[in-house]
Amino acid sequence: MFVPFSVRDFLDRAVTVYGERTGVVDEPRQPAESWGRISYARLGELARAQAAGLDALGVGPGERVAVVSHNSARLLASFFGVAGHGRVLVPVNFRLKPEEIAYIVEHSGASVLLADPELAGPLSGLPVKHRFTLGAASDEALLRFGTEPAPWEPDENALATINYTSGTTARPKGVEITHRNSWVNAVTFALHAGVSDRDVYLHTLPMFHANGWGMPFAMTGLGVRQIVLRKIDGTEILRRVAEHGVTVMCAAPAVVNAVLAAAREWDGPIPGRDRVRVIVAGAPPPTATVARVEYELGWEFIQIYGLTETSPLLTINRTRAEWDGLDVQARAERLVRAGAPALGVSLRTSGSGEVLARSNVVLRGYWQQPEATEEALEGGWFHTGDGGALDGDGYLTISDRKKDVIITGGENVSSIEVEDVLFSHPAIAEAAVIGVPHEEWGETVKALVVLRPGMNASEEELIGHCKQRLAGYKAPTSVEFRTELARTATGKLQKYRLREPYWAGHERRVN
Known part of the structure; x- marks a missing residue:
């Protein structure tokens, strides 16, 4: 049948x-x-x-x-x-x-x-x-x-x-x-997340983002009470956990950092200790952040990896029985990996180190873009654009981003889109937009620019120029002026060389 x-x-x-x-339970402070x-x-x-x-x-x-x-x-x-x-x-x-x-x-x-x-x-x-x-x-x-x-x-x-x-x-x-x-x-x-009808889910993740990672469907089908949070605030998240008995939520690393910051000012025991599991994705968080979730909040940290194109779940990393005897730091070191393939997912890496995936969760295609679809699904595998490696135990570690995408606070930013806006400024001769490490947002947008001869522009002016034309999170948070930008013999920007000084000392080129 x-x-x-x-x-x-x-x-x-x-x-x-x-x-x-x-x-x-709808957000009480809706404008309607x-x-x-x-x-x-x-x-x-x-x-x-x-x-x-x-x-x-x-x-x-x-x-x-x-x-x-x-x-x-x-x-x-x-x-x-x-x-x-x-x-x-x-x-x-x-x-x-x-x-x-x-x-x-x-x-x-x-x-x-x-x-x-x-x-x-x-x-x-x-x-x-x-x-x-x-x-x-x-x-x-x-x-x-x-x-x-x-x-x-x-x-x-x-x-x-x-x-x-x-x-x-x-x-x-x-x-x-x-x-x-x-x-x-x-x-x-x-x-994989062990959801049951005894759970209470807090919508900290924007529902528009990859359909809330599929949680509106999963939680509804299992009869989970869903608490709607309209706008992110660390203290408010803790308050909702206490008020509604929240047991599970999904969050970008920036949201986790907001909760950790709020917890330091929280009056009384942290709500949800030994009860809440927080599922994190968007960029690999530092080991210290993973450890803090366990020992400061008392929450279980679960990491996943995926993309909008994969609905999004490809891998999941959740503490397992074999790790029970490890201390917090040792467990955190294992949990910072992207994780093992989810049920029904096959992973491999290409000769260049790009992560490739096959699964029933992979997109049908790109709307009205057959060439982009063909490129993404070449050879019957989805090309993630991320560089990584599969460990001997089947766990994936993401090490670099092959696609020209910056992930800041869990949101994707096309560097090309930001560069287009910068080039619309009359003083710009050359521009390269890269992602650089940021303690709160994982990565942040940085612009490297070369000005036209005889023309001037300030950092504030260029940032303002971008904010007028782009969503605020896409605009550069800093601008660095150069006399030239590293290029290949054929004139192509060498972004890996431009990024390198900012990522020195980091094992991975994503944060």
Whole structure:
């Protein structure tokens, strides 16, 4: 028997098994009215009402619905109301500039835009057929309660989402994630993380980011209570852990650092000790950070490695029975590795040391970019763009980034995109953007520039120039002026040479 996977399977099970249980506790400080505590039965009603509303608009299966929002219960419901009923959800990074969001909406061909109230004004000029502000009267009118949505025959190879990610090109690429990709990722992730219906999950991770790493699906299917956190704050995370009995969360290293900093000022015992497990990815954290999570917070540290293109789980590194007798430092030294392949994942490295992967979680392709798809999937393996090595025990260690991507605070930044903006400044003759180590963010963006003869520009001016045209996290945090930049004989920038002085003393060229 063959029954196609669908992301709606997760909500259908939650409604059937855990219908009366509180499923979601919405962020109380939403700019629109918070949904408060809603049961899984109510979440199912809201998702069906949204799907019925899209039916009424004439938005059929396969059509794209873009959503730009901070974490909210409304965004969580859209994963099921949109993707669960045959449409394609396009979750967009709310930190992007309006012109960057406009490109994604246009490129994806989205006919509907759902916007967070804080973002509705700046996005009001986007040329999209249907526009709704989440929580506004028009958005509430979209929900058609009492009307069953049109039936959709699940197709596990159909797209569930298109997630745009910065890469080696100036424009982000749309990663095509199918229902099969999402289903396998969610189930595998939940298995490795030991998720059960006794867990309480805190959404510290932005839901737009690789679909919240698949947690909206996994946690829903297992009846986990989900606590929505709109904006990151270390003290607020600790407070939510204490208030709601949180047991699991996902976070970029920068979020872990924020919690560690807040813990030093926390009055009383750290909440969640011997109960919370924090799943970390975005960049390999220092060994000291891993150790501090255990001995300062008393939380279990789990590291994963993956990409938006892999839904994202490829590897997981979690303490194991063989390590129980080790001290904190020795365990931390093992946990800083990217981890062992997740169930169903095959890994190898190319002759140049690039990490290659095969799995049911690997993207179908890049939206409307067949050449980029062919390059990424050459030879039947996904080319991650990361350099690394597989140890004798099967564990992967990431050592370098082959793609020209900087990961700062868990967010991808295309160095080419930033260079394009720098070159639009009249004083710039040459520019190279690199990632350099940063204690809090893992990496930060640094610009190396050569000015045109007879022209001047200050560091503050160039940073401001970038911030006017890019999301703030993409702008350089420092600018260094040079008389020339290292190039090959054919004129190609030698970024590895430009990066080298800043990474001296680091075993890995990612942080």
